[in-house]
Amino acid sequence: MTAPEHAPAVTLAEAPLAGPGALLAAVEVRKAFGATTALAGASLRVDAGEVVALMGPSGSGKSTLLHCLAGIVRPDAGEVHYGPHRLSALSESARSALRRGDFGFVFQFGQLVPELTCAENVALPLRLAGVGRRDARARALAALGRLGVEDVAAKRPGEVSGGQGQRVAVARALVTEPKVVFADEPTGALDSLNGEQVMRLLTEAARETSAAVVLVTHESRVAAYSDREVVLRDGRTTDAAS
Numbered sequence: 001m002t003a004p005e006h007a008p009a010v011t012l013a014e015a016p017l018a019g020p021g022a023l024l025a026a027v028e029v030r031k032a033f034g035a036t037t038a039l040a041g042a043s044l045r046v047d048a049g050e051v052v053a054l055m056g057p058s059g060s061g062k063s064t065l066l067h068c069l070a071g072i073v074r075p076d077a078g079e080v081h082y083g084p085h086r087l088s089a090l091s092e093s094a095r096s097a098l099r100r101g102d103f104g105f106v107f108q109f110g111q112l113v114p115e116l117t118c119a120e121n122v123a124l125p126l127r128l129a130g131v132g133r134r135d136a137r138a139r140a141l142a143a144l145g146r147l148g149v150e151d152v153a154a155k156r157p158g159e160v161s162g163g164q165g166q167r168v169a170v171a172r173a174l175v176t177e178p179k180v181v182f183a184d185e186p187t188g189a190l191d192s193l194n195g196e197q198v199m200r201l202l203t204e205a206a207r208e209t210s211a212a213v214v215l216v217t218h219e220s221r222v223a224a225y226s227d228r229e230v231v232l233r234d235g236r237t238t239d240a241a242s
């Protein structure tokens with residue numbers, strides 16, 4: 001069969017996402033902290049829009065692998081690729097620009113700025129990216145609405161519940177429409193009902209914007225929201241699951 005005459009051209013910007021290339025990949029990543037080996041050859045690929053759960057016992061290297069994938073921690077050996085970039089080859093300022101522009105983060109304890117209102121917290125990454133105040137506020141309110149917590153917009157993080165705070169944190173991670181959301185035990189401090197709601201909202205919102213999600217969790221109930229589970233043991237991704 002011949003190719004259609006007017007097949008759509010693949011632009012350079014789209015090329016890394018097209019075909020078999022992963023959006024994000026760790027290849028045989030190793031990392032030690034002093035005498036402690038955190039990662040002993042961990043490999044993982046994440047495709048665009050895919051939700052991957054990183055599981056494994058405490059101390060198995062989940063957070064370290066997430067930090068390497070996000071370009072926060074530089075591996076001792078091995079490589080991390082993001083689209084056309086080899087993260088270890090980029091300067092700290094280039095990696096931080098990439099984190100601001102393409103990545104979103106959710107942590108176990110929302111890590112919202114206590115002095116700012118919830119709406120200001122969500123608007124913050126947009127403001128840092130140079131979006132004007134009004135526009136940033138409107139987008140922040142829309143993001144809070146998508147997460148069902150528009151009513152806490154004017155409150156400070158200390159005045160909202162744990163579940164509401166995590167939804168605000170998810171809104172903040174998604175408001176810039178990142179390509180990848182990194183979530184390290186985002187439901188770890190929540191009861192099971194709130195945890196499930198946050199996971200449902202996080203994965204729904206990520207799917208709406210085609211964001212990939214790298215999710216660290218201990219709970220199989222939470223991992224059930226992923227497309228794929230990868231298990232870490234002693235700093236290695238297990239072959240069967242990766």
Ligand SMILES: Nc1ncnc2c1ncn2[C@@H]1O[C@H](COP(=O)(O)OP(=O)(O)OP(=O)(O)O)[C@@H](O)[C@H]1O
Pocket residue numbers: 033034036037038056057058059060061062063064065
């Ligand atoms: N900054 C650091 N300094 C020293 N040791 C570290 C550091 N970060 C991680 N480690 C060690 O590396 C190993 C892997 O840690 P990591 O935080 O990646 O595990 P984890 O799977 O996320 O564990 P948990 O489920 O408890 O969060 C552990 O032995 C940990 O003590």
Ligand SMILES: [Mg+2]
Pocket residue numbers: 062063064184216
């Ligand atoms: Mg951890």
